[in-house]
Amino acid sequence: MASTFGHNVKISIFGQSHSAAIGVVIDGLPAGIALDEEKLQKFLDRRAPGKSRYSTARKEADRPEFLSGLVDGVTCGAPLAAVIRNTNTRSADYDNIRDIPRPGHADYTAHVKYNGFEDVSGGGHFSGRLTAPLCVAGGIILQILEKKGITISASILEIGGSRRDPFGKIEEARQAGDSVGGIIECIADGLPSGIGEPMFDGLENRIAQAVFAIPAVKGIEFGRGFEAARLRGSENNDPFYYDGTRVRTRTNNHGGILGGISSGMPVVLRVAIKPTPSIARSQESIRYSRKEDAVLEVRGRHDPCIVPRAVPCVEAACAIAIYDLMIEGER
Amino acid sequence: MASTFGHNVKISIFGQSHSAAIGVVIDGLPAGIALDEEKLQKFLDRRAPGKSRYSTARKEADRPEFLSGLVDGVTCGAPLAAVIRNTNTRSADYDNIRDIPRPGHADYTAHVKYNGFEDVSGGGHFSGRLTAPLCVAGGIILQILEKKGITISASILEIGGSRRDPFGKIEEARQAGDSVGGIIECIADGLPSGIGEPMFDGLENRIAQAVFAIPAVKGIEFGRGFEAARLRGSENNDPFYYDGTRVRTRTNNHGGILGGISSGMPVVLRVAIKPTPSIARSQESIRYSRKEDAVLEVRGRHDPCIVPRAVPCVEAACAIAIYDLMIEGER
Amino acid sequence: MASTFGHNVKISIFGQSHSAAIGVVIDGLPAGIALDEEKLQKFLDRRAPGKSRYSTARKEADRPEFLSGLVDGVTCGAPLAAVIRNTNTRSADYDNIRDIPRPGHADYTAHVKYNGFEDVSGGGHFSGRLTAPLCVAGGIILQILEKKGITISASILEIGGSRRDPFGKIEEARQAGDSVGGIIECIADGLPSGIGEPMFDGLENRIAQAVFAIPAVKGIEFGRGFEAARLRGSENNDPFYYDGTRVRTRTNNHGGILGGISSGMPVVLRVAIKPTPSIARSQESIRYSRKEDAVLEVRGRHDPCIVPRAVPCVEAACAIAIYDLMIEGER
């Protein structure tokens, strides 16, 4: 496992879907930041389950307890630790997957990697539930960025292939006992130019590294992305001009990043989310104990589409990566 | 700058397009590996310029000199250092871009980040030339992987939007004084299951981090990637089955990676390369010294399409990321 | 702050003396390790306060709660998180040091570094209390090492300058309202040869880095250490010989480490612990608010000597550093 991220603000995420708690330690936050807990809770609520019939029925407050790092709600320079208790777990739901891995999930690869000692309940550390501490860290950092005039905002671009009626696609999938994926677009606005440490710690490198921590992400592109591969240089290059004394580009095909470094234009990226692998239909799989093929019926509570809940997670992952590089750039 | 990569095999790349030399230090290679220098040279030749009318006219041997880390051609455990001299440089070609940044290049962002002290000649450290030491490191690691039965092979999927006639598209662009981009597909075959360290050092996280070090990459996707966002779960999930005693999946939409960990199926990824920003046409830009808009004519030698030369670079970046994680997984 | 350590087994320590809890996240433990909680508790009890009149009167169970990383007491590959609640805190004791830093403590340097936002109560994150989570991590790793035949054992070499009657020296200091320091010797036995990654991650480099995390440590030496500086080469060199098929040295002036790498002989090191800075006597200091000199009377509960409690901490720090390098060496 390497559930740690960051050179300057170091984040260490822990927990399994059905362990006593999940949480995060954030080491390196500046001292003197007043944390707005209510605002953070609202951010966390955006990824919380149980809000509509399109998301899983499991209902938990996902209210973090802050164990350290704050004095009267203000960061003190010491590592900040936050935990969320897992109260509403039904491990019995997962008994069958101990022997039969779920297609599309990490059950099989975790089984190989951890020699059968992996925590299978609810997907263990691979569960989407682990995006809650990611959002705790991201939500705190988003507050810091906001004070610097930087906003990071993600939204659903399409679901199930549709830009017009994404929620209709979710409902269709739900009724079919199936699931759908989608594409999320994220824009970071207000980022100063000069942020990013190429060749390997450029903005694209590090945002990509962070975003792929969200389960179900299978692709990322910046600016025009894959479409740029079909343009000519004369179409894709963004002309520079002076807007007063500020340098801007007339178009933003580069998505705010040139050579891994921010240009001052909005950072734009899109993330592909695969359809939730947990579906109500029976699926082909294997049974380890008999070394033979098997049929799996997945029980438990699952979303027909996790894209809406992934939106704040993308914001959180981008915030974490961008802020870590901003600190490096500020020196 | 952070031109270093790897936790176990640490790579440090240095050089500018027109500095005395470019090179790489690789710290952490196992001792006792016999390096096949001829094979490495053939690999490097695949990214070398000057091979056809579709690539820049600058001709250099790109023959690395090994300064350390080898005894009689065999690794000795000490850091391996290789340098390639820059012999054929014409810095005068770049005089005008000291004051007028090239659209689509890192000239402007480097100017901001390095306060005007950046090396502008040939794009400095941001030049595609820096992929030569990346390929030295990658080429060495590819030899190690091959001995373990792992092959990493990339190829052109499309150029200028065409899968049928990619080189026709390059020729069209060349005649128009313009450029084209494309998409490269890369397949890593033979990788055992269990490689990858989620959440932040999974295969996707780290391959993405490495691949974005190649200038002009604007997107990456694994398995079905962005297309998966339009599939249903029942279509995208890959059924497991036993092929004798080996576990395989009937389809490979997951691209050999589940939960950031290799499944034993081929790792498949695609990379979007934007069109070369250097084009023969005049472009809108700015002049720093007068803080006013300006028109830029780019001189110098440039490819109408760098996609063919980027193919071995994608292999090198993948090799570096995968091998670093393999060592971690071998413990 | 950088309360994180380790490249392979990553440890992240959090908490302040008087925060809700202190704790540690350990990322990278192998799966399948059965944790002996009772044995761990016994190890933790060795550093716990309140055991005798020579240590502070504060009494706490220091019983860690494991939030994640274990399934039925066995590691599952996911990060292990353990917390210890702070129940018996009396922050009011520290009111005066908000304005008057204690000589010999980190109060002043933390004040400068964290701009007055530092948590002063009980020394905050700089408190010796933070060695409890260090010992949780170290105690777990010591169990893993023991299964590999490696034991790490520290003991008091001298206190207050006396090797004969260390506890008499503590009693003398206590009666004088003063404090004493001492020297701890630590021996790691059973370590195979070949462990350590020079130049910067050799055994000495990394053990030293870990050991200086224990507050009050002011020096470290390996083998003959400072005494070796007074020997001739012919006296200090340790002759090799074959003990059957095993290579050993006739003496162990090198302390089991040559060139940063273990030789197979016992690793021997000594650590200098300064006298506890908290003393009952009045001391000269400054008052920030008036920018003038001041006299400080330290209240609160303090040990006249922390050397006995530091013994398991030295074992823990050594265990953490050695195990991290062992994993690297096992590849």
Added chain:
Amino acid sequence: MASTFGHNVKISIFGQSHSAAIGVVIDGLPAGIALDEEKLQKFLDRRAPGKSRYSTARKEADRPEFLSGLVDGVTCGAPLAAVIRNTNTRSADYDNIRDIPRPGHADYTAHVKYNGFEDVSGGGHFSGRLTAPLCVAGGIILQILEKKGITISASILEIGGSRRDPFGKIEEARQAGDSVGGIIECIADGLPSGIGEPMFDGLENRIAQAVFAIPAVKGIEFGRGFEAARLRGSENNDPFYYDGTRVRTRTNNHGGILGGISSGMPVVLRVAIKPTPSIARSQESIRYSRKEDAVLEVRGRHDPCIVPRAVPCVEAACAIAIYDLMIEGER
């Protein structure tokens, strides 16, 4: 191997005693620093061999060639690479140690670690010669620190146990075909308060990690160090006072570091250097090929004492560690 150091300014050292060259890559230097090459050369000359009869007869210019990272002698933000050619090597001198490891050297431990593929000539990567690139990096950083008003200055405290006549001790040892070690003291003056990232990246942790990269270092202590272990708290605590508006301490037993963070007082440390293991006398050792004990006569050129040449190395190591933490503290 892990011959890399630094989180912010990353240093990667390469080379063996008898490889084509030795050198260093420094990634993360700020852009716009004018390098004084003459001053750097003078610094390097302080560790160069062949200056007196007390040091080895091998004479090399040790003049670094700068391959990258500079434009007209000014840093450009790209990684700086410097190499020093190895011209005066006599590998034949080391033929016997291929089979018979030298006591006190890393020959045996390297042999185990690198499975017999290690470069034995001249000690390979473990040679004191590798302190030349350390001094290149350190010398450059010392120039940067000096511009910030920080000086780092080391000196010989004692050799062969004598503070009065250290060079007499060297001469005695030389005549006896033996060697002596010594103690070096290093003082960093002008460092602002607030530098250091506890618990694991405090000044003591990181300076110790860097200093142990110098071969032959066996101990380090800060402030009063081991002597502090024999003092009472009332003697060892340094009273604070206002010197005008500046906070100082009346004594400096803490050696400028409290809680791992600089106090603004001079940072003081001492380093124990063991006697050079290469001596003219015959020594007991083993012969790998026959698995039997053997007698070794070391040929080659060696110093009876490397302490004088180690002085600038200690300055370099301290500079590297301190500057890396200063950048972190400047944010």
